Amino acid sequence: MPNVKHMKWWGWGVEGVGFHHEDKPGMAPFVIKAIDLDLNEAPELSVDFDALDIPEPKIGPDLLALLTDIVGADNAISEPMDRIVHTYGKSMRDLVRLRNGDIPRVPDIVLYPADEDEVQQIVDAAVDADAVLIPFGGGSNIAGSLEAPPGETRPVISLDLGRLNKVIDVDETSGLARIQAGALGPDLEEQLGQRGWTLGHFPDSFTHSTLGGWVATRSSGMQSDKYGDIAQIARGLRVVQPGKLLVLRPLPGYSTGPSVREMILGSEGRLGVITEVTVQVHRLPEERVVLGYLFPSWESGLDAMHAISVSDATPSITRVSDSRETGFSFATRKKKPGFSLSSMISKGLMSVLEKRGWDLDQVCLSFIGYEGSKEHVARQKKLVKDIVSKHGAIVLGKGPGELYDQKKFDTPYIRDFLLDRGAAGDVSETAAPWSQLKTLYYAVVAAANSAFDEIGVKGWIMCHLSHSEHSGACLYFTFAFKFSQDDPLKEYDVVKQAIQQAFVDNGGTLSHHHAVGVEHAPWLAEDLSPAGAELMSGLFTSFDPKGNFNPGKIT
Ligand code: FAD
Known part of the structure; x- marks a missing residue:
């Protein structure tokens, strides 16, 4: 077996690592209020590899021998576990289907080439044999970018680039x-x-x-x-x-x-x-610091991020959460109990907020990052402080920023934690010009809430702005709800589709950075206009008329 790291077959990250709520006393009360899910009830764990009905590999002996010859027997793997790991990415749809054993087309073989020359030989052999070739990186995409078409009758090869890592x-x-x-x-x-x-x-x-x-x-x-x-x-x-x-x-x-x-x-x-x-x-920067800020409202936070993006300030991170995501951030803090802002911040800061007359349900948490020489960082902090102060913000300092920095790669584990308990927690993100961001935001929240009503669940949607550009920024939505039926993907689709449709109907793109795959493809022509989608599909069919290269994506 090649020495290549993979995530667990059924979820995010490495085996044995997961999200826990016991050390975050604000989490359980927050979740029951937000989506009516009781975290104190035992989870319904339903991941059992042995229960999967994995189809036998469908690859002829000649092609198998040729591919094995190219990479060597140790790097041509048809073991069930490896094939399952390479079947899907990590979208909600992928995770639910794996848990349900819904795996109609599993790759027939996984190849681990050692160098570019071996990749060339594999590509040529695959196209000669009219096989399907799907390049595999980390398998982390959330747009259905890896799955083979369900009815694919040709051999399916997953080409894992994991040994090309220098x-x-x-x-x-x-x-x-x-x-x-x-x-x-x-x-x-x-x-x-x-x-x-x-x-x-x-x-x-x-x-x-x-x-x-x-x-x-x-x-x-x-x-x-x-x-x-x-x-x-x-x-x-x-x-x-x-x-x-x-x-x-x-x-x-x-x-x-x-x-x-x-x-x-x-x-x-x-x-x-x-x-x-x-x-x-x-x-490597001499100094790197992320500071936390509090804004009195979402609008003031958005206006401040816009003002920064057109100013002389050049921070490395600009991010502001809406009041709901702010509440969630406080709820997932370790140790201190409660999930309201008043239970999370110091008495001194609380009295400042009260003096200013802030509505605590509306405050929005922001993180702004700075990198470079000490002088550069000091000047940037000053420039940003002047701007955010004009929009009513309070500087919280390094503490919350350090916490954000520490937690940032742990958040993906929450989706499996919620799925274990019969709930969806997922994301959809878009980008739009500054002039449309506020309208877009309210339209998406309204669309999600209508979708929750339609399926009869108590749902939650929250958002942050990030990735600021001179002309616009990304809005990143996270939504959650407890499944109420046996077919969770039906309910999930209603919510996900409502959000995606609201993006393209309100001046946003179908995705700022999560790609198209099969999951976002239905909105491609609305995003690019039919003429743009036609150009795109012309490119793919002229390069790959027989559909050997990851067919069915972005189309
Ligand atoms: P894979 O998932 O393995 O493949 C993705 C696509 O790229 C497939 O179509 C595959 O065939 C193709 N591909 C992979 N390698 C090659 C290659 N060498 N040559 C040709 N084609 C190739 N994305 C972001 O951009 N920003 C984020 O902050 C972010 N956060 C995420 C958080 C979570 C919890 C999850 C689950 C995903 C997140 N993503 C994010 C999405 C995902 O991580 C990205 O799409 C990432 O770029 C995929 O890289 P990968 O190596 O895992 O590719």
């Missing part, structure tokens, strides 16, 4: 690093860090996603305000295609027609296998 070289003059596409976030940051560099790309899924996956899904990290999305970070690419290698050099700019680099970005395996990415890297 930082090859750093051009210290240009700040450009050549990195193999299968490198997981922590592995590549460790290798870069040893040389004094950072990529600065930290999605919430950082620990279990790869550079190639980030490129193939147009990912965005929480520090995108400073470092950019992966679309800005990825400068050069090497992509294996049938019989050839696409090589795009890391140029600072070019005027060579429509961007081929941009075609590969977000292509979800449909235009070949990315083997290497040249990324822009930055010197």
Whole structure:
């Protein structure tokens, strides 16, 4: 077996690690109030690998022998566990289907090539044999980007890039690093860090996603305000295609027609296998700090983030939660009991808020990050303080920011915790120009609440703004409800579809950074206009007329 790290087959992260509420006394009262779910009741654990009915691999002996010959027997795996791990990503739909044993098309074989040459041989063999090839990074996508079409009759190969995990070289003059596409976030940051560099790309899924996956899904990290999305970070690419290698050099700019680099970005395996990415890297900052702020209302928080985005200030993170997400953040704090703001903050701060006449149910928590030299950080903090003060904010200081920094990669475990208890907790995110953000926000909340009413459940929706740009920002919604029927995905679809539809009806995109896959594809023509969707599908069919490369996605 190759030495490649994978997440647990049924959920997020590593086996043995999960979310717990016992050390967060505010959580249980919050959850019962929000979605009528009693955390003190025993969970209905329903994950049993042995209960899965896993179809036998369907791959002919000639193709099997050829593929095994390319990577070696140790790196051509048909074991049930490996095949299941490579069947889906980590969307709510994926997690529920795995728990229900709903796995109609499992890859027939998982291949772990050692280098680009082996990838080329696999691609050529797969296309010659008219097989389906699905590149696999960390398996963390939440848009249905990995699953084979349910009725696929051809052999399905999952091509796991996990052994291509090295930082090859750093051009210290240009700040450009050549990195193999299968490198997981922590592995590549460790290798870069040893040389004094950072990529600065930290999605919430950082620990279990790869550079190639980030490129193939147009990912965005929480520090995108400073470092950019992966679309800005990825400068050069090497992509294996049938019989050839696409090589795009890391140029600072070019005027060579429509961007081929941009075609590969977000292509979800449909235009070949990315083997290497040249990324822009930055010197590790001398200082890094995240400060917490409190705003009197959501509107004042949004206005402040907008004002920062068009000012001289250049923070690395700008994030503000609505009042509901603020309540949730306080409820998941460790140790201190209660879930109201008054039980969470100091008496001194409380009296300041009272003096200002703030409505405690409306306050919104914000995190703003700063990186760079000490002087730069000091100046940025001052610039931001002047702006947020004009919008009525109070500076909370480093404490809440440090807490946010510590917790940020633990949050994904909550979805499994809720599923164990018969509830959905999921996310949908969008982006829109500043002029439309407030209307969009209220429309999405209203659409979700109507959907909760339609299925007759007590639901919860909360939001934060992040990833600010000069012209707009991302709104990231989290929603939760307790399933009331035997078919949870039916209920989930009503809510998810209402939210996605509200995005495109109100000036937002179907996704700012979670890609299209099969789950967001129904809104593609509304997002791009029918002419745009037509161009996109023309690109895929002309490159891949027989649909060998991850068919059915972004279409
Ligand atoms: P995979 O899931 O393995 O694959 C995704 C797609 O890319 C598939 O279509 C696959 O075929 C293709 N692909 C993968 N590698 C290659 C390659 N080398 N060549 C060609 N195609 C390839 N995303 C964000 O951007 N920001 C976030 O903050 C964020 N937070 C998340 C939090 C949670 C809890 C979860 C579950 C997901 C989150 N995501 C986030 C989504 C997900 O992590 C991203 O889409 C990520 O970029 C996927 O990378 P991966 O390596 O896991 O790719």
